[in-house]
Amino acid sequence: xxxxxxxxxxxxxxxxxxxxxxxxxxxxxxxxxxxxxxxxxxxxxxxxxxxxxxxxxxxxxxxxxxxxxxxxxxxxxxxxxxxxxxxxxxxxxxxxxxxxxxxxxxxxxxxxxxxxxxxxxxxxxxxxxxxxxxxxxxxxxxxxxxxxxxxxxxxxxxxxxxxxxxxxxxxxxxxxxxxxxxxxxxxxxxxxxxxxxxxxxxxxxxxxxxxxxxxxxxxxxxxxxxxxxxxxxx
Numbered sequence: 001x002x003x004x005x006x007x008x009x010x011x012x013x014x015x016x017x018x019x020x021x022x023x024x025x026x027x028x029x030x031x032x033x034x035x036x037x038x039x040x041x042x043x044x045x046x047x048x049x050x051x052x053x054x055x056x057x058x059x060x061x062x063x064x065x066x067x068x069x070x071x072x073x074x075x076x077x078x079x080x081x082x083x084x085x086x087x088x089x090x091x092x093x094x095x096x097x098x099x100x101x102x103x104x105x106x107x108x109x110x111x112x113x114x115x116x117x118x119x120x121x122x123x124x125x126x127x128x129x130x131x132x133x134x135x136x137x138x139x140x141x142x143x144x145x146x147x148x149x150x151x152x153x154x155x156x157x158x159x160x161x162x163x164x165x166x167x168x169x170x171x172x173x174x175x176x177x178x179x180x181x182x183x184x185x186x187x188x189x190x191x192x193x194x195x196x197x198x199x200x201x202x203x204x205x206x207x208x209x210x211x212x213x214x215x216x217x218x219x220x221x222x223x224x225x226x227x228x229x230x231x232x233x234x
Contacts, residue, residue, distance in 0.1 A: 011037060011038075011039060012086075012087065012088035012089055013038045013039065013087070013088070013089045013090075013091060013104075013108065014038065014039045014040075014041055014078075014082035014085065014087035014089070014090050014091070015033060015036075015038045015039070015040050015041065015090075015091045015093050015104070016041045016043065016075060016078030016079060016082060016090060016091065016092055016093065017029070017030070017040065017041065017042050017043065017078070017093050017094070017095050018043045018045055018071050018074030018075050018078060018092075018094075018095065019042060019043065019044055019045065019047065019051060019074070019095035020044075020045040020046065020047055020068060020071070020074070020095075021047045021048060021049045021051070022047070022049075022051070022095040022096055023047065023049040023050060023051050023054050024049075025095070025096055025097050026042075026051060026054055026055065026095050027054050027055065027058070028097060029093075029094075029095055029096065029097040030042070030055060030058050030060060031058075032097065032100075032101040033093075033101045033104075034058070034059070036101060036104065038091070038104070039061065039082070039085070039087070040058075040059075040060040040061065041060070041061045041063065041078045041081055041082055042055055042060050042061065042062050042063070042095075043063045043064075043065070043074040043075070043077050043078040043081075044062065044063065044064040044065065045065045045068050045069055045070070045071070045073070045074040046064075046065045046066060046067045046068035046069065047068075051064075052064060061081065061085075063077055063078065063081060065077065069179050070178075070179030070183075071179075071183060072176040072177075072178045072179045072182070072183025072186070073176065073179040075092060075176055075183065076175065076176040079171055079174075082171075083168065083171060083172065087168060087171075088167070088168050089108055089111060089112065089165060089166070089167060089168065090165070090166045090168070090171045091104055091107065091108070091163075091164065091165050091166075092162055092163065092164040092165075092166075093162075093163065094162045094163070097206065098205045098206055099121070099162075099163045099203065099205065099206075100204065100206065103121070103163075103203050103204070104165070106201055106202075106203075107119050107121060107163065107164075107165045107201050107203065108165045109201075110199050110201065111165050111166065111167050115197075115199060116196075116197040116198055116199035117166065117167050117169065117170040117196040117197045117198070118164065118165070118166050118167075118170050118191055118196050118197070118198045118199075119164065119165040119166075119198070119199050119200070119201050120156060120158070120161055120163070120164050120198060120199070120200050120201070121158070121161045121163030121164070121200070121201055121202075121203030122156065122157045122158035122161060122200040122201065122202060122203060123158050123161065123203065123204070123205055124157040124158050125157060125158075125200060125201075125202040128204075147185075148160070148184075148185045148188060151185055151189070152185060152188040152189040152191075152192055153192055154188040154189075154191055154192050154198065156188070156198075156200055157200060158200065159184065159185070159188060160184045160185075161203065161205075162184070163203050163205075164187070170191075170194070170196050173190070173194040173196065174187065174190040174191070174194065174196075175190065176190075
């Protein structure tokens with residue numbers, strides 16, 4: 001079994017990876033993290049592709065939902081577990097390998113230094129990074145920024161980026177109730193409600209044929225908006 005190099009600082013960081021039928025790429029995503037020394041928490045959200053068998057030989061904390069509950073629920077399960085294990089810093093990391101593992105240190109830096117409570121990756125702080133985003137996705141993401149800002153009053157350049165870092169105290173104040181992808185907007189609402197300091201950090205995303213094929217479409221984005229609006233009025 002491949003063991004990560006560890007130090008007392010890195011071991012305080014728990015990387016939470018929610019996954020649902022990502023077996024085709026999950027192992028390579030995890031392997032990219034192993035030498036960081038971070039504690040890796042994989043939350044299998046009811047996958048039917050044998051995810052447990054895929055990761056069983058890897059040095060990770062493996063949790064499983066017996067049924068698919070949604071990404072928000074998987075993140076909450078992973079955060080609860082990491083906090084119970086004594087995590088000082090938590091990182092949300094997508095299972096599909098879009099985020100370069102080496103950028104976790106950059107994302108954590110302002111949180112560790114006390115400049116903010118929550119750091120969120122942004123594809124739009126660097127012009128070269130934003131050019132890598134397919135045009136249709138870019139338009140969709142820009143629209144999401146406006147909708148999310150109007151609903152939460154937290155204005156970011158990239159409101160639906162799943163690459164996030166939180167201090168322990170911030171993570172204890174955030175609770176996901178939206179189980180699906182609408183959790184991204186709810187996350188910012190929770191940040192505002194808890195009066196947490198948030199900062200964006202430039203973060204490139206690697207778009208592969210796999211990630212493009214699984215990306216959210218316009219119809220799914222409409223469903224997310226409806227979920228968020230219903231939560232606001234109910």
